[in-house]
Amino acid sequence: MNKRKLVVIGGNAAGMTAASKVRREQPEREIVVFERGNHISYIACGMPYYIGGQVESGEQLIARKPEVFRDKNIEVRIRHAVTEIDTKNKRVKVKNLAEEKDFWEPWDDLLIATGAAPIVPKMEKIDNSGVFALSSLQSGIDVLNFMEKEKPAKAVVVGGGYIGIEMAEAFIGSSIDVTVIDMASQLMTTLDKDMADILLEYMTEQQVKVFLDEKLVKFEMNSKGRVKSVITNKQTIPADIVILGMGVKPNAELAANAGIKLGAKDAIRVNKRLETSVPDIWAAGDCAESYHLVTRKQVHIALGTVAIKHGLVAGINISGGSAEFPGVLGTAITKFNEMEISRTGLSEKEVKKLDIDYQTETITSVTPANYYPGSENISVKLVVNKENQRIIGGQIVGFKGAAKRIDTIATAITAGFTVQQLKNLDLAYAPPFSTGWDPVQIAARRFR
């Protein structure tokens, strides 16, 4: 019987998936989860839709409550912050935030699942000013409370990535005037500019003001300490509410302070088994590195799909099994109003930085078939390794049902398929869905 005690730092996707897996495999082990926030197991990716009103209550974004885990004999302590990892004596220092008391908790196995934090500009204090960065469920609740109380008429979103796009949709859907600024010369820097520009045109049509190549300088506050405008290097934009969507950074200081090695983008360095540089300490989720299937290097990709897979692999290994993280392609999807956007593998921009001789093709077709009602444009871009004709990346921008086709490309990349093999696939066709050659195949057929 395995009596080793497992301590998990962080009660979200990675941490709770791992804890549950260990519990299933080893009913006898003691498992304690410390979560600094008010909630565990919340679905962070649902937040923009909660703020936008499509999701009715914050409760709906909680996948499982602490009671559910307690029933499984997993001790979950919310509002408990781990402030120090003592690798030598195998214990963590924990602050009970409610009672402001510190204590030491011993462990035999430690899983660090501290997530990532939004990047916030280093400037004047922004608490309670109407400037928000989305991270915890609480931060989403705060935004919604602020909106209900203050009824903002003008919103500025800093950063045109996933959060930026989704929050722009949330605001425009609530009839709030929206401006998006980004210091890059395109939206969605995980896409190539040619693809992102299709989204730019659509968002502009949909009344979102987008300013690119424009850098946040500071916020101007009114006499009550509330934001009244966003000052960029080019202009002053009036704002009653500001959302920061400037990306995230791994929460790895706790690990670094304990001498645990960091890796890509200062995420916690892990091997495929999700072991850190210190024995019996594991890391999973947004705070840890991931193996990239195309570059075969460790990268940092903070996504829920990765976090749950990390959690599962860590859980298997912690409970004495043997699993390796299968790797990522950075597959991601989002939407703005009716437009769907997705990507997988390497973008052209990313490939350019590597020593790979590549080729790209981009096509515009339609879904559904051109003669079927609701037919709209779909653009598909493929990136191919010229040497062996293997697909190494794909991007899709289109409408209803367009973007999930990225999964076909992701599967083909994982299989090591050439563009010829992608073209040869027996994919599903009927007029309400596509053309006889699926748009993904139309793109593949462009390569010679």
Next chain:
Amino acid sequence: MNKRKLVVIGGNAAGMTAASKVRREQPEREIVVFERGNHISYIACGMPYYIGGQVESGEQLIARKPEVFRDKNIEVRIRHAVTEIDTKNKRVKVKNLAEEKDFWEPWDDLLIATGAAPIVPKMEKIDNSGVFALSSLQSGIDVLNFMEKEKPAKAVVVGGGYIGIEMAEAFIGSSIDVTVIDMASQLMTTLDKDMADILLEYMTEQQVKVFLDEKLVKFEMNSKGRVKSVITNKQTIPADIVILGMGVKPNAELAANAGIKLGAKDAIRVNKRLETSVPDIWAAGDCAESYHLVTRKQVHIALGTVAIKHGLVAGINISGGSAEFPGVLGTAITKFNEMEISRTGLSEKEVKKLDIDYQTETITSVTPANYYPGSENISVKLVVNKENQRIIGGQIVGFKGAAKRIDTIATAITAGFTVQQLKNLDLAYAPPFSTGWDPVQIAARRFR
């Protein structure tokens, strides 16, 4: 310079794709296409949507007109029926249907792309009686003309396959009372019964009367020779219009009469190069066999996606290149109102007939995420080879965006992926599209 003359019998997907490919590769060759019908290059799969009124005119279903091909120096002769193939003297006997004249046309290469014909019960004459089988574009036009003139109130559809489902949708959308009968104990026999029964329940809710295990006996006509009811082995069903959706059979008699060998389901036997048993004679499309990627046997699958790939492969080989047909999985998709249905590879029913030790799992999940508006059930069934854990089949029934996920399964089967590899894929997730594990992966995770 290659002066060999190519004659193509049949001017639809396979024939015209091949002719176009040969023209691109060999501008100097003489190419003649004989088509017995009034139209070439029409999109047969669009017919139910034309009859249902979603597609406004028959013209929209014509991908390319004869003029387009004539401009490319491909001679297209519509209303010309080939009645005999003389393999010894390398010529075909052709009847000009307009002038009722026969003539012999010589060839150096012959491509048989005669398609498939709807199966029609052997019974009294049904011409002009309001009983229709869909095949040519003209047959669709005839149905629509009949509906406009006769304003039928009650329709009976014989056969609950793709055409049956799609025509039921067309009728119900036109406020016509619909009854579907099928001699099988389920709808959609390309699916397993458990999956087809989800559709059955939905169609019933949507006011379609479905009678299974019920066999067509005969039609009853009124004094004007118009259908007035369908008599089955169990009841008499009043009908003002009847659509036969009883499947298709390859148009292979012409080839058989010339001594060309037939294969699976009496389709024309071909190798992967689409060569028939007689030198310089090729076959492509619904009249020919296809190589199945899972059973590794020749099968007969009449689908547009297969026909265009056949045409391309035949065209490459006829023009002196070298290509092999990549194989089929029988991937197919359709919808009834809001419900989407798809399948690929082998069904459980099909596997049972083979000497394969298999395992299946079926899950019900939701798309999009359960807290996102419009979330609806999706059911995914996977069939796995127990010996090596490889996926060999999949079926999906669900709503908005559900069914095209079959492409991920089709790609995984083609790659020879195990269910574990499917589970490990980095697929796209965001709340408007799915849950954190895609439903396809949730099904894969069920296997142990």
